Amino acid sequence: MITVIQNIKINTKDNELIPQEIRINNGRIEAIGDQVSTQDATLIDGQGCVALPGFVDVHVHFREPGFEAKETIKTGALSAAMGGFTTVCAMPNTNPVIDSKETLERVNAIARRDACVNVLSYAAITKGLRSQELTDFEALKEAGCFALTNDGVGVQEAGVMYRAMLEAKRVGLPLVAHTEDDSLLFGGVMHEGIQNKKLGLPGMLGLTESTQIARDILLAKKTGVHYHVCHVSDEDSVEMIRLGKKMGVHVSAEVTPHHLLLVDEDIKEDDANYKMNPPLRSKRDQNALIKGLLDGTLDFIATDHAPHTHEEKSGGFMTSPFGIVGLETAFPLMYSYFVKPGVMTLHQLIEFMSTKPAQTFGLDCGVLEVGAVCDMVLVDLNQKSALEAPKGSKSSNTPFIGTTVYGTIKKTFVKGSCVYES
Known part of the structure; x- marks a missing residue:
């Protein structure tokens, strides 16, 4: 399966956010660039989010x-x-x-x-x-x-x-x-x-x-x-x-x-x-x-x-x-x-x-680069919210509920497949 994520930004080592696209093939990142090939690909709109490992x-x-x-x-x-x-x-x-x-x-x-x-x-x-x-x-x-x-x-x-x-x-x-x-x-x-x-x-x-x-x-x-x-x-x-x-x-x-x-x-x-x-x-x-x-x-x-x-x-x-x-x-x-x-x-x-x-620990993850496994998260860094009780976990034992934060997780990908979408 081939997927192309469009309309996203990448955080560089110089800490700049630059517009890019990511092409994923068989669970790995095949290309990252201004405009990657969309041939045979399913397109996903990243909605201006920042893509992070x-x-x-x-x-x-x-x-x-x-x-x-x-x-x-x-x-x-x-x-x-x-x-x-x-x-x-x-x-x-x-x-x-x-x-x-x-x-x-x-x-x-x-x-x-x-x-x-x-x-x-x-x-x-x-x-x-x-x-x-x-x-x-x-x-x-x-x-x-x-x-x-x-x-x-x-x-x-x-x-x-x-x-x-x-x-x-x-x-x-x-x-x-x-x-x-x-x-x-x-x-x-x-x-x-x-x-x-x-x-x-x-x-x-x-x-x-x-x-x-x-x-x-x-x-x-x-x-x-x-x-x-x-x-x-x-x-x-x-x-x-x-x-x-x-x-x-x-x-x-x-x-x-x-x-x-x-x-x-x-x-x-x-x-x-x-x-x-x-x-x-x-x-x-x-x-x-x-x-x-x-x-x-x-x-x-x-x-x-x-x-x-x-x-x-x-x-x-x-x-x-x-x-x-x-x-x-x-x-x-x-x-x-x-x-x-x-x-x-x-x-x-x-x-x-x-x-x-x-x-x-020598794990095959943690980077967003060509050839790497596409374990990735799309984040809206500008969205402001108050932390709610956890929705995935069975438990909510945390003192941070109600705290004002920025940075909402929009999509999470594991081996190129979307496993969570807000």
């Missing part, structure tokens, strides 16, 4: 199997498409945990059947996420494992993490870490600072994150594994990653939109839509995250899309689960509050949301 999110929770009331692979993938994401990587903290070849194959089969976007699956580092016995990395890789992680909990034992890194290096899989030392949690539910005391809520130290990163940086230096840090939130964590890169460690790291946009002082009441792990931290931490992203210490943006039911999130900080949804809100929020004010360019944002996550 489909966004890539290496950190989502789709909850299937086991927690389908929160999200399924089908609804999570639809939410991704509605947010302009064409490749997403789903975490293994499901029920059962994705810690065996059989469970991984089952989940991958569901994704092939139900998902309208590309869904890659992680597998657990340890059985049951219990930081004790390693899973069979080689068998999991053969079954289609994207990378290894115990996301949701930190690997508590240094010796277990060391052996995991050696084995991950041997089989050629990235090791992705949720860094959290349980012995430093002390029952905390939000950042340890001034605001948690005003609200009468127990605090979470940044040390619980940064100390495990420091440990793992040294282990990764010794083992040579590709070590990736999830959802960095703390100033000292940024410094540890910066030091690791200076030491030549193969370390990469991600930051979420909510940690870039919000701080603990934004939590004015006991509203669990602001409860996530790691928590919203101080203004100083937020500034370190922004600086770290812009200077390359932090490699890219990932949403940590974590859906929960309304009932679960209605209990306040002490009883509600951690996490917020983010797939449908990430681009308009980042564009509105970072690109429009001039903190970063549109080209930089696309690198952080498409190109760099794909490059970091």
Whole structure:
């Protein structure tokens, strides 16, 4: 099938928007130019939108199997498409945990059947996420494992993490870490600072994150594994990653939109839509995250899309689960509050949301160029709106509902086929 997208603009490396057309043949981009051949092609009017490479999110929770009331692979993938994401990587903290070849194959089969976007699956580092016995990395890789992680909990034992890194290096899989030392949690539910005391809520130290990163940086230096840090939130964590890169460690790291946009002082009441792990931290931490992203210490943006039911999130900080949804809100929020004010360019944002996550994990996506797979999103950058509750996801646990934004996703294409149209 041949398709030509007309009446669109392309964002150049010089951050210019130029009118172009795109010819797609058999799922790949065949030509980009002022006027491409329309022979044998179906024509699509891009309505003046900007064409961008489909966004890539290496950190989502789709909850299937086991927690389908929160999200399924089908609804999570639809939410991704509605947010302009064409490749997403789903975490293994499901029920059962994705810690065996059989469970991984089952989940991958569901994704092939139900998902309208590309869904890659992680597998657990340890059985049951219990930081004790390693899973069979080689068998999991053969079954289609994207990378290894115990996301949701930190690997508590240094010796277990060391052996995991050696084995991950041997089989050629990235090791992705949720860094959290349980012995430093002390029952905390939000950042340890001034605001948690005003609200009468127990605090979470940044040390619980940064100390495990420091440990793992040294282990990764010794083992040579590709070590990736999830959802960095703390100033000292940024410094540890910066030091690791200076030491030549193969370390990469991600930051979420909510940690870039919000701080603990934004939590004015006991509203669990602001409860996530790691928590919203101080203004100083937020500034370190922004600086770290812009200077390359932090490699890219990932949403940590974590859906929960309304009932679960209605209990306040002490009883509600951690996490917020983010797939449908990430681009308009980042564009509105970072690109429009001039903190970063549109080209930089696309690198952080498409190109760099794909490059970091060696994925065949994240670019809009001749010969590439046509995973693409058309965006109206000028359309102003108030964020509504997510429509693709089963869940709506986010504090951003009602926020004024620019940048509406109009169409999302996966392998050249339109999978979402607003």
